[in-house]
Amino acid sequence: MTRLPRLFYLPGLASVRGRLIATFLLLFCITLGVVAVGVLGLRANQKALDEYEAYVIPEIARVLELSEKVARLAAVEPGMTLTENSALLHDDTALLKGLLGDIRRLSLDLTGKGGERLAISEELDGIDTDLTRFLVLSGKQRQLRIKLGEMGRTVDRIGGSIYRHRAEIAQTAPTLLNIWVNTTLGLQAAEHAALGMAESDNEALWLQVMVRGEQLRQPQLADALRQLDEGPRNVFDLRRDYLATEDQISYLVALMRSHAEHLSSNATRYVEELRSVARQRRDAMRKVALSSQSGLWVLAMAGVLLAVAGIIYVGRVLQKIQSMTRIMARLASGDTSHRIPSTDRPDEIGELARAFEVFRSNLLEKQRLAQGLEAQRRQQETVFNSMNDGVSVHDAQGGLVTWNPTFVKLLGLPASALYVGMTLAELRRAVPEPVRWRAVSRQTATRIAGGGTRIASSAELHLADQRILEFHSQALPGGGWVAVSRDLTSRRAVEAELRQAQKMDVLGQLTGGVAHDFNNFLVAILGNLELLQPRLNDHPELQVMAERARRAAERASRLTRRLLAFARRQPLQAENISVPEMLAEMLDLIEYAAGANIEVVLAPCDVALWVHVDRGQLENAILNLSLNSAAAMPNGGRLLLAAEAVVAPACLPEVAQAVVLRVSDSGTGIPPMLIDKVMEPFFTTKAPGEGSGLGLSSVYGFVRQSGGDMQIHSVLGQGTQVELWLPAVNRPVVPTALPQTPLLLPAKQGRVLVVEDDAEVRETTLSQLVALGMVADAVDSSVAALDWLTTNGPVDLILSDISLGAGGNGIALSAEIRRRWPGQRIVLTSGLPQEVHQRHPDWCADLPFLAKPFDLAALATLFN
Known part of the structure; x- marks a missing residue:
């Protein structure tokens, strides 16, 4: 250690306290000399310094703080669009509002000229308005996402039921199966055009369902799908609202980012102007300082003595710093078991120790993050290897980079057949012949560098074992592409069925x-x-x-x-x-x-x-x-x-x-x-x-x-x-046939109106009714029947065919007759069973029905 000057060994200066008092006395004397020499210069610079301190420094400080708040504002806004958690979104919103309040406060403290140059009020008003709209739309989007998730689970449950009963549904309700597929597509549509196409297709398919009567054969499936497609808040309305909300949110985020960037740019320009003013003031003060430099040189030697005394004190301080340095070296090598000393000191050493302690805490947090990232990497690798679809990644030259086991299994190759860097041509030759490629999409995902070979965005591979593989390719940002493959064999069989x-x-x-x-x-x-x-x-x-x-x-x-x-x-x-x-x-x-x-x-x-x-x-x-x-x-x-x-x-x-x-x-x-x-x-x-x-x-x-x-x-x-x-079952008991008896005619004559479009059937029915002793008239259409009843009034019985061809429908005719003549008795007849006609909206369960072909005995029962 440097020896102390002889002065420090004088009696009364051996203690630290005495040395500090002597040091401060010398400092006081030197200060008096500096004051004497520089008083004139200080007076000359006093005015400039006061103005500098009163305007430039506070203005720079406020503008720098304003720039820092604006930068944080620009950093927070983009992250809000990626926040799914409502609590995190609430915290980001509170932070953003706090930043806006600080910026407004700082902008009010600026001078009138600075505020005009920054034009900060308009930008802040725009951000406030856009933030309010963004929060409203974000809440709406979360509600729509929750409802779409619920509907997605409902669609999945319906899909599971369809899969379990696929054979029955394929035979009895194939159109409902198509409706389910279109509903799934509408639930996942990323564009309005695809959503509208799925909705229009379902409307056409529902008409087919009604025509074919599939909702009667699969009522539960039909009701579940109708609730999804035609409910008050169906799949297509919710998805359309979700896409519209997403577009509005994207526009608001871009608008808020524009406001923040414009505000930051204005603040930067204003800081540069203040820096220019500061440089001018600094140059003026430097000239005054140079005039006093000669006097200050005289006091340099006294400052040297004071520096020696300071070295002694610094030596003692360094002992503390060296102790902290050794602990920090261990910390850098990974040893986090030792705590930093002197963190409780109230001086600069304590501040430095506390700063090192923060570094130690950050290192511990980094280690925890590294462990979490490693666990996440292992999880992603597990998911990649256990996917049901095959995945392969290729570089820009077509070389194989990585793949999962399912990819090898789908191609029917041994695991050792593939290797990193394997070209696309080698991979195709490795697949057992005969194979056939078919491009499903005309779109090109990418091209191999150099050769220009086209990689279709969607293609099919027909293998020798009659399996069909579907490949979807997507270009990578840095070149190359990733391909996802899946086995379509079972799906094609279902489509054929x-x-x-x-x-x-x-x-x-x-x-x-x-x-x-x-x-x-x-x-x-x-x-x-x-x-x-x-x-x-x-x-x-x-x-x-x-x-x-x-x-x-x-x-x-x-x-x-x-x-x-x-x-x-x-x-x-x-x-x-x-x-x-x-x-x-x-x-x-x-x-x-x-x-x-x-x-x-x-x-x-x-x-x-x-x-x-x-x-x-x-x-x-x-x-x-x-x-x-x-x-x-x-x-x-x-x-x-x-x-x-x-x-x-x-x-x-x-x-x-x-x-x-x-x-x-x-x-x-x-x-x-x-x-x-x-x-x-x-x-x-x-x-x-x-x-x-x-x-x-x-x-x-x-x-x-x-x-x-x-x-x-x-x-x-x-x-x-x-x-x-x-x-086997026992033979059913057949009742003893009763002896045939002559056909009993009705007890009294009655009048009958026959409505039948087929001339031969109409004439035959009239003859049978006449044979039964009835007075019968006949017409060939619904309009003619209503006109006849309007002219001749009600009759004892109306016998109407259901299928009247161009002449109308017997069920609709019966409904109109019941409306005009409530007491009129009507019997419907048809060559098709009664159950076929029950889907008609005007069908009445209590109407008598007579199946064709009928005989005299069946007609006679109508009058008993």
Whole structure:
């Protein structure tokens, strides 16, 4: 350590207190000399200094503080747009309002000229107004986001229900499935155009649902989707409000940022002006200081002595600083166990110690943040590796950068087949042939640097194992792209089934229409035969011919009922069915479906075989199996239908007796390795587009739901036999037929108005009513019926067809008649079942209904 001057060893100066007193005495003397030398200069500079201190320094301080507040204001505003938490948004808002208040306060303290140059009031008013609008829109957006989240969960629940019952919904309500898809698209729409397209598509689809009656077959699904699409606050209205609010918030944020930037720019310019004034004042004061410099040099030596004394004191201070430095060195190496000393001192050493303690706290916080970032990195890596979609990242030259395990699995490659830097061409060659790429989108995500190879934003890869992969590519900011891939095979199968269901629905509508018109023909045929037979009692040979024609017409009527069942236009429910009789009635339909080159044989059965199932579904199952057998015999063959009773069947241990229906063919057979797969949903051996893979699975599902079982026996090259095992039931008791009695005519004559658009049916009905002793008139349209009633008044009975073609609708006519003539009795008739017409808005459940074809006995019951 430097030795102290001899002066410091004088008696009375050995203590620290004495040294400090001597030092301050010397300082006092030197100060007197400085005052004496510089008093004149100080007087000259006093005025300039007072002005400088009174205006420039406070003005600079206020403007600098104002600039700092404006900078913080500009930093807070952009972050508010990214805040999802309402508490954080409230804190940011409070901070922003506090900054605005400070800026207004500082702007009031500036001089009039400074305030005019900054033009701060207009900018602050603009920020206040925009902030208020931003808070209102942010609250509205959060409420919309919550409601959209609730609807999203509702859509997900509906989607889960659709997935669980996808086969049933695809057959009975395919349009509702499309409505669900469009509703999901509308819920996720990012643009108004996409939202409007989804909404308009759903409106058209709802019209199709009403036409097809799908809301009756799937009422719960239809009600849930209608609530989402057409409720007071439906998906599309909420999403449209959300997009509009988002646009307004973006505009307000940009406007507030513009105000803040303009305010900051004005403050910066004003600070530069104040700095220029400060430099001018400083130069003036420097000139005065130079004039006093010569006198101050005389006092330099005295200052040296004072400096020596200060060094001694500083040496002692350095001991404290060195102690803190050693602790800080340990802290820099990661040792945070030692606390900083002297933090309780009230002087500069204490301030420095407290500053170091803040540094230590920040380091501890940084370590905690680093640990959190590492945990977040591991979590992101786990999510990346466990994604159901494949993800691959490529650089600007097309080299593979990283990928997840699902990407390798989807391509059907071993994990070791890929490596970092693998080019796109090498990756494509590694995929097993044959493969086929198909660009789905014309948009280009990016291009490979140098070669210019185009990377489509969306493409499909058709693999050798018949799987279809969908790739979506997105360019990266620094070059390259990221591709997301997923397996579309199952979805394409569902889409194929949907198209098949639509075809079957169209076929069902066509079949139902044909059956309806055919019932009209049967009314005329059976009605005229019934009127003709009593007149042929004296001609036995003609009577036989008329009876033969009547039986043929009744067979045609039964065929019509089967067609209506196939078209799902009559209610189907479990009933007791005689299997031999059902097979006999279906024989002609199966022969038509199988084709002319296939011999259809029905094995004889002398015993009564009864089951309790849904007849329509059982007929469809047998027809489905027959069509499969016919497809297995492209060059012709033999199709055998048989039924027998089996006591204590092994496949149905809980059933005492079962009925087994066998459908056998002499076709190509099924390979043994496929026997266990043919009843799986979506499995088919047919070419793409020729089969959905749901035929046998739907038959199996129906048989299992009916308490039975299904077995398949096949020999490759010899044929296949499918067995349907169903629980047997006792033959129902048939009441003893009563002896035929002559038809009783009505007790009194009455007047009847017939409303029928078909001329032959109209004339036949009139003849039947006349045969019953009634006075009958007929018209061909709703308008004519209303005019007739207006002219002739009410009658005893109005018999109206429901489907009047261009002449109107019988249900609407009945509603209008009840409105004008409340006491008028009306009976509706149709070739379609009553359940088909119940969806009409004017349908009345208490109206009597007469199904076509009807006979004299059925007409007579209307007057009893």
